[in-house]
Amino acid sequence: MRWPHATAPAWIVHAGFLTCALGAGGGFALATPGVRAVIYTLVVIASIGLFVLALVxxxxxxxxxWLVxxxxxxxxxxxxxLWPYxxxxxxxxxxxxxxxxLLLAAAHGLFMVGAAMAVRHRMSADAGGIVDAAMFGLCAGGALWIWVFEPHLxxxxxxVGQAQVLTDVLALCAVIGCLLRMASAATGAARGxxxxxLLTVVLTGAALTAGALGVPHRGTWSGVLMLVAFLTIAAGAVHPGAPAAIEPTGVTERRPGRFHLGWLGVALSVNPAITAVQAIRGDDRAGPQLPVATLLVIPLVLIRFKQLSGQREKAERVLAYQASHDELTGLYNRRQIMAxxxxxxxxxxxVTVLLCDLDGFKPVNDRHGHAAGDEVLRTVAARLTAVAGQGHAVGRLGGDEFxxxxxxxxxxxxxxxRDRIAGTVGAPIPLADxxxxxxxxxxxxxxxxxxxxxxxxxxxxADAAMYAGKQHRRARVA
Structure with missing residues (x-):
């Protein structure tokens, strides 16, 4: 018997999450430091246990x-x-x-890798959109660092500590962008x-922000937010939509228009603009962190350009094939075979040219319908290609002429x-009925x-010879 059931109602997970979040969060906030450490450890162990149970x-x-x-x-x-307090x-x-x-940053790095693997598997048909979302997140993370984190350090x-916090902020923002992209395309139970x-990443970022801002009782706030983040990621693993959350979707690449590319340009300009303002104002706090964050966007931009170039090459290949091949049979079309x-x-x-005109095709088309006629033409085309081999070319002139x-x-x-063509094409062709x-x-x-x-x-x-052959066949039949 499998547990948790993929068909189980989602409200059970929601109710369990809310109960645990209220109980663990409230207990943590009211407990003494020693009890807080115990509650925190138990929540982490429980989250790991739920993950393992869902996997097994x-x-x-x-x-x-999920293993990552x-x-x-x-x-x-x-x-x-090691460091309970x-x-x-x-x-x-x-x-x-x-x-x-540093150990916390490494853990977050593993979460980011796992999220990237899940996003890549699910949104394989929308790789460009995922890269765009990651770029938006990185650019937003740079602005967040300058306006929220750096002034309160x-x-x-x-x-080293600043680099670690900056890396966490950038990674969390990039993953938020990717998960938002996934959420916009998700349907059914996968949304849960x-x-x-998504809530896990947001709560983790909120805990980091509470500590960075130095808010009153920041240890309590950060601890509660991290506890709830652990519970949310465990709830995501046991949610009925977990199997579907990583399944590839049928979402295709969204074609970027001028508006979309304009906003992407604005996002990429945020960090350099902030750096320029800091330089003009002579801000003593300005450091190398923001330019480094901007440099991290460059690989994503290069990946995006490579994707767009690959899409263009693929489109050109498709157009070239469509311009030279018959849509129904896949053979050379009239223009290409003449070339x-x-x-x-x-x-x-x-050079020898064999013009092939089907006999008895019209009665088949009239009696069984155009779909059957198309199937006959496809079958004949496949047989001609097989008989001709690689040394010869086969094309369709139109109708039932090859x-x-x-x-x-x-x-x-x-x-x-010529004899083998006549024998192969004349073999019976099975249809649906x-x-x-x-x-x-x-x-x-x-x-x-x-x-x-x-x-x-x-x-x-060749046409004259074919016409003479048809006249001879009709005379023989008569």
């Missing part, structure tokens, strides 16, 4: 992102066991650069899990190919370099 039960269909998240929780548990005493977000800060903040993950004939005539090899271009070969080889057969009349025309026939004359000879 098979509830999480794609375990890799468990690694982050284990680092947080280690941090709590670090958050309680209000050190979170103070940029002190202590080992507890204590005098004892170390460069994505909502919990292939011209290229073959420019070589020093004998052409096979033989770029080389003796007359005997061409005659053998019946089995039909069509014949083929083939008109052949051959030229050598010495004859110097152009394409028009060659096609005319």
């Amino acid at each position: 039960s098979g509830h999480l269909a794609h375990p890799r992102p 998240a468990i690694g982050g929780l284990l680092l947080l548990l280690t941090d709590q066991l 670090w958050i309680i005493d209000g050190h979170l977000g103070r940029a002190e650069g202590r080992p507890a800060d 204590p005098a004892g903040a170390t460069p 899990t994505i909502g919990y993950l 292939e004939i011209d290229r073959a005539l420019a070589t020093q090899h004998p 052409v096979v271009l033989c770029r080389s070969g003796t007359e005997a080889e061409v005659a053998d190919l 019946a089995t039909v057969s069509v014949g083929v009349t083939i008109g052949a025309a051959r030229t050598t370099p010495c004859a110097r026939l152009d394409r028009t004359a060659l096609i005319a000879q």
